[in-house]
Amino acid sequence: MTELIQAIGRLCDALSTLSALPPRLSVDLTLSDHVDPIEWLDAQPLFPKFYWQSRDGAEETVALGQVRTFSNPYSAELVLEDGQRIWGGRSFDGRTERNQRCLQSFFFLPQIELSRVGETWYLSLNTGDDIGKARAALNKLSDSTSTLARPQCDILDAEHSPSYPQWSSMLEKALAEIDSTDLQKVVLARKTSLTLDRHISAAQLLKASREQNSANFHFLLALDEKHSFVGSTPERLFNRQGQTLLTEALAGTIGRGKTAQDDKALAQWLLNDPKNIYENRLVVEDIESRLLPNSIALTVEGSPHLVQLRKVQHLKRNIEAELHNDVSSSDLLDMLQPTAAIAGLPRDNAVKFITENEPFARGWYSGAVGFLGRERSEFCVAIRSALVMNDTLHLFAGAGIVPGSEPETEWKELDRKMSTLMSLLSPVLDPLPFEKKRSMLPMSNAIDMEQKAG
Secondary structure (H helix, E strand, O other): OHHHHHHHHHHHHHHHHOOOOOOEEEEEEOOOOOOOHHHHHHHOOOOOEEEEEOOOOOEEEEEEOOOEEEOOHHHHHHOOOOOOEEEEEEOOOOOOOOOOOOOOEEEEEOOEEEEEEOOEEEEEEEOOOOHHHHHHHHHHOOOOOOOOOOOEOOEEEEEEEOOHHHHHHHHHHHHHHHHHOOOOEEEEEEEEEEEEOOOOOHHHHHHHHHHHOOOOEEEEEEOOOOOEEEEEEOOEEEEEEOOEEEEEEEEEEEEOOOOHHHHHHHHHHHHHOHHHHHHHHHHHHHHHHHHHHHEEEEEEOOOOEEEEOOOEEEEEEEEEEEEOOOOOHHHHHHHHOOOOOOOEEOHHHHHHHHHHHOOOOOOOOOOEEEEEEOOEEEEEEOOOEEEEEOOEEEEEEEEEEOOOOOHHHHHHHHHHHHHHHHOOOEOOOOOOOHHHHHHHOOHHHHHHHHHHHO
């Protein structure tokens, strides 16, 4: 940790010698391969905490402490200085009548950032207008970390919300509304709450996921010691560089095969399945309709291509736009969230159906997480995610419901998506008794266990 200690010292020296305090101070450093930013974040006493790694792995940031917080992205954008990033996101249903406890939006200008661009590391300080507070933040940084092992725990209990019978009824109701109203698609979700025999940290889960789930955005948002939202998502909401926008339609899913031959057959089926192609097209058309009035030019990939992840495969079409000069990143959040890929179409109808029928509040799940910057902003869609609360782990997943959707097939899709994070949990010693474990698992996994046991 010598490099970090020296960088902290250089920032402290700069605070003491500068006659005029700039809004941001930054020094570069060489960070040893033995220093894991996630482990460093876990050891720090400053909150909020935020971790971000871009999908291509080219950027990584730990953001700590707060100079200022913001309840909406519009006010956050107004105070940005060159080089600064404001981190946070927007929930799916916070500050609504249904979910008063969750914030609608939370953004913060951090006191400290440890960031990597390519192979170069930087330690930065957003100074604010209080030198004493800035110096105190630097002095609080810890230079000691401990290795975070893969989460090891026994699952004592699991509760699905909705249960499978409730899921079947909810899906049938959605199909009836699609058949008889303007609703074209609705994305229905499940929360699976796991009671564990011991505390696991969000940082543990994130580190294990980063190692196993490549080609994803990785994020962690912790407002305090007791609640952390963490995820590894394949889906970008948008990347905005100047007035150039990159976004995508990621919709249509199948699992991975057990052999290369099976995998290829599943991929070909997905690429040619009318239901999944239709679901992807709906997302494309929704994004087009929102961007066209705000764009000089808009280009959509002609046909879906395949994205293969560790547990699932998706259909994806890339979309690029040249925006009008008056379109801000805050405007884009309003335009694009929630997308048809995580809510449905038409948006208002789908959100209304979700609010009236899903038995839990989504909170940060299926919201947007990322950063605002003057020249560049980027947000991912907060799927493949979990809420970590001491010895309880809440996992979330959703499935797009369109004509032809079947309850059992979509339930299995939820299982596959949740396995992105659930499969990272290792039993401590002996597995739970067969009947106990079977009663806790998602339906499709329990059936598999029964077949293997038989």
